[in-house]
Amino acid sequence: MTPISPQDNALYERLKEVIEETKSMRNPLIEVLRQAQDIFGYLPIEVQEFIAQEMNIPANKIYGVITFYNFFTMKPRGKYTINLCMGTACYVKGAPRLAQMMEEELGVKIGETTPDGKFTLSAVRCVGACSLAPVFVIGEDTYGRVDTRDKMSAILKRYE
Ligand code: FES
Structure with a gap:
């Protein structure tokens, strides 16, 4: 040890x-x-x-x-974990595009943590907010209908 x-x-x-x-x-x-x-x-x-x-x-x-179980991790997590919903409703409403925008914005792939240790990007199953699809969750906060890069960037800035 x-x-x-x-x-x-x-x-x-x-x-x-x-x-x-x-x-x-x-x-x-x-x-x-x-x-x-x-x-x-x-x-x-x-x-x-x-x-x-x-x-x-x-x-x-x-x-x-x-x-x-994919909710366990052996790698250090960032200060905030962004849980991107990849459930069916979110998938249909553009979750893959949102995931791509997120990856570009943060410079990491799903499952990775930003070099500054701030964000871990993670994909999850339905978080129960399908009417707001596409959805991601940071801590206790759920963000829905995030369909543009500007909206997404503005949300992430709140955590800086
Ligand atoms: S599929 Fe994303 S919240 Fe249900």
């Missing part, structure tokens, strides 16, 4: 608490991984090894779960 800084230590302490709190669940691994990703921002190998040790689960099983 890689050495941990004092700040990381507090994060690992929090993760230990999560593992303790979820002990009574029937299958706590997904919940532990979800909360670990919230705590660390992503799930690097050293966090996976820590969970494996604490939960007495083989590390390769944890790795398998993380790579199976």
Whole structure:
């Protein structure tokens, strides 16, 4: 395991608490991984090894779960994650074009993080706002009918 800084230590302490709190669940691994990703921002190998040790689960099983579900990531995320909806309604209403505009604007592909660490661009399934298609979500904010580059740029500027 890689050495941990004092700040990381507090994060690992929090993760230990999560593992303790979820002990009574029937299958706590997904919940532990979800909360670990919230705590660390992503799930690097050293966090996976820590969970494996604490939960007495083989590390390769944890790795398998993380790579199976696309909401888990082993790469550091940006400060903001842009979740672009690729559900059917959004797809029909121009999500692929919006995705292309986003990629050009940010200079990264879907699944990547901007070099300044600000944005991670991610594609998701229906977020339940189909009447506003095409839609993307940043944090708690849902943006709909984003059909021009100007509209999209103006929204992203709010996060700068
Ligand atoms: S398909 Fe995009 S919100 Fe439902």
